[in-house]
Amino acid sequence: MSDLTIINSAMLGEGAIEGIKHVINVMCEPHWFFIISCIGLAVFLIGYRRFTKPSFAIFTLIAFTVFYAVSALDSDFWSIIKKADNVPITIMMYTLGFCLWLGFRQAAINDQNMEEGKPLLEAGSDDKVLVWPDLVYAELIALLLCTVFLIVWAVVLRAPLEQPADPSVAPNPAKAPWYFLGLQELLVYFDPWIAGVLLPGFIVLGLIAIPYIDRNPRGNGYYTFKERKFAISMFMVGFVILWVVLIVFGTFLRGPNWNFYGPYEYWDMHRPAALQNINFSEIFWVRWMGQGMPTEDVAGLPYYIFRELPGIVVLAVYFFIVPFFLRVTVFKKLGDQLGFVRYQLMCQLFLWLVLVPIKMALRWTINFKYIVAITELFLNV
Amino acid sequence: MAILSNVFLHLHPVAVRKSGIRLSFTWCMGGLTFFIFLVEVVTGVLLMFYYRPTVEYAYFDIEGLRAHVTLGLLREMHRWGAHAMVISIWLHMLRVFLTGSYKPPREFNWSIGVILLVLTLLLSFTGYLLPWDQLAMWAITVGSNMARATPLIGHEGPLASFVMIGDVPLVHAGDDARFGLLAGTFVGPNALLRFYVLHCVFIPVVVTVLIAVHFWRIRKDGGISGPL
Structure with a gap:
């Protein structure tokens, strides 16, 4: 093989990677990111019995991890996810994904069992065990694991400390703490009195009102989806899409002037502002x-x-x-x-x-x- | 008798349903949230020994803590614990929702839980300002700017210009909702002190009381939920 072909094939490989990165950058634009998330949630809810099978869950876990790890090789993506205060978001994506799987897996099994007249996973509710030692023992283990987790996290990663506060030097972008970035993302679409006051108020009041509105007596105290399709779907849209997905978007994909930047794009300060909008x-x-x-x-x-x-x-x-x-x-x-x-x-x-x-x-x-x-x-x- | 006379042994009943304490059912997220809260209290009290909530000292106290304490576990555990608590309380809410555990007779306790969730976010938010670095100041600036737009009581909020006696407008930058939050028109020394007091005294006390009510209601409502 001559030097020329090596160079050529290397450039071809480079080109292919750049092409894939470009496609992913485009797929992460606000409308695509949002639409793909919604379709993903809808497909998951419709096919929850199939998609919660352990084999599929492990495949998803590996695929996501590979994608995330390979993406981390890109310096622009890495510079975002390595930020100390963005680490919780990575942890949240994994724990939330796992918990959603765990919940819907048990819902799928329970729904199947109910159709076949078999007992629920939570059946045998009259069997009692002593708190001491059975429950306290389990709690102690959970508590120790949690402590170890926190200590390891604390040793590995230093808490951020930037320059001393200076009211005359505004960072760009200036972002709220990560758990409020979904609301900050809504500022693109709504005025502050809606995104920052009204919607949070409705979220809190709406959550409090849930048990008083939802009078469906079924699905009390056990995992099920079939018996509570509307309630659970609404909660998933609100929590997963409008809260978590917007947080991930606001953190990873919003750069200077709150402009959109793909995961593999450099945060260029001089990108032109958005188009003129119309009332x-x-x-x-x-x-x-x-x-x-x-x-x-x-x-x-x-x-x-x-x-x-x-x-x-x-x-x-x-x-x-x-x-x-x-x-x-x-x-x-x-x-x-x-x-x-x-x-x-x-x-x-x-x-x-x-x-x-x-x-x-x-x-x-x-x-x-x-x-x-x-x-x-x-x-x- | 030792159990009957000890308040701490009353967190749990003597016996619980076997199906209720399966890890795959509870995810242990409520318990972990409470445990992380205790971690935050302990590390937070220790941090208060080293930290002075004034513009002159705040940043340098934190910097000194970082420079002089080997491995600097204290502040790191407090900060990462705060993030972990936000995540674990969301997952706890998700579990309670997916198992329908907010349904009768547990409606009231769900409401207490929602308030605890909001207070957890506020605890984290008020604590975010205390290091007094650029990250802290501007995150709080972005967050508290929302208060400016509160309807009627924020000076850039809808209809606020109608709130007046005669010709004197009552709501302006110097006395609106944001001013009440920050004790000023910008994130300055007063805001630091205000957030410090809210973070270290007021919100933790309210949270502690509500946690007690939350746990008491779990027992009153029949323990961890299960099929009726």
Whole structure:
């Protein structure tokens, strides 16, 4: 083999790797990353009995680890995941993946057993064991393992300490602690009063409300998916997609100026800012009505209310009419079970949950910014 | 009798259901969250011996801790423990949800658990500022800027401009929700002291009380959940 062919084949290999990296970089763009995650979750939930088989789980674990390890060879990817405060995210991805498998595996076995009339994994609930020594013994082991884990982590990895705080030197990007990065990512699509105040509030209130809304008496105290499909699917969308996936995205794929950077891309400070985004009122008045934006008060209405009237109507329909439409279509059975108040509460939380991906999709497709944009009052939705 | 008269032996009943304590059922995440909380309390108290929450000293106390303590386990364990606690409490919530353990009679205890989850995040968030380095200051700046946009009580929040007596606006940068959080209009010395007190005294005390209620309710509601 001549030197030339060696060089050629090396370049070809290099080219192939660059090509694969490019494809993955593109697949990690916000819309693809989000859509692929959603499809992944949907496929997993539909085929949970097949995908939780140990052989498939081990295959997924190995495939993900190989992908992660090979990716770590890339200096740009490595520089992100090696950051001390990003290490918890790697740990979270593994532990969450394992726990999801463990839970859904037992749900699959229980669902199968119920169909065949066999006892549940949790059956024999009347058998009692003494806390001392049986439970305390197990707790001691768990506690020791946890201590060892923390000590090893503490010895191997130093806690970060950057330059002393300086109010005049802002880092770019400035990021919140990692567990809030899902919310910071939502700032791309919503104003702070929604992403930082309203949505966290709804998350907390919604979580507290779960047991009072979900009146399905089945699936109490054992793993099952079949008996609680809607409840578990909603929780998975909220927790896995809108919380965890957005955290991973906000940490690994958002660089300077909160621009998107693929996992193998260098964080270039000088990337141009995003495109100009457009409001619903602009689409309505300029594009559809073919006139300028209203600037005069109309019939006692301040001009900005009149200007945003189309968006206000859209929101009113979304939050007040859609629940009744859903009540007689997809949520017919659920609505009968819940009764009026519980149904309305559930539906409002559901609509907020759905509004997040809707606005994301509108941004990706038509550079949509606000449905209602009363900038004069900081009231933008 | 020794068991009856000792409060610490009342965390657990004398006997528990065999199916309830299988590791694959509970994942042990609630117990680990509590254990990590204890680790945080112990390391946190030790750190308080070395740390002064003022702009002059805070950073250099942490730096000194790093420079002079061999292996520097103390601060590392506290920080990594905090991250681990955030993850383990999420996984605990996931387990409780997947087993439907929030269903009657455990609705109330689930609500307590959600509040504990929020407080855990707030504990971690307030602690994030204390090293007083660039990472800390700007993460808290990003986080606390959200408060500025609170409806009605944040000066850049919706409708805040309507909150006024006569012609005097009541909500401005010097007295809104963010000001209440930071004790200032930016992350400065007052914010450091405020976060220190919240982190070391106020939130841990509330968490401790709620943990007691949480554990007591587990027993009241029939122990670890199982098929009815």
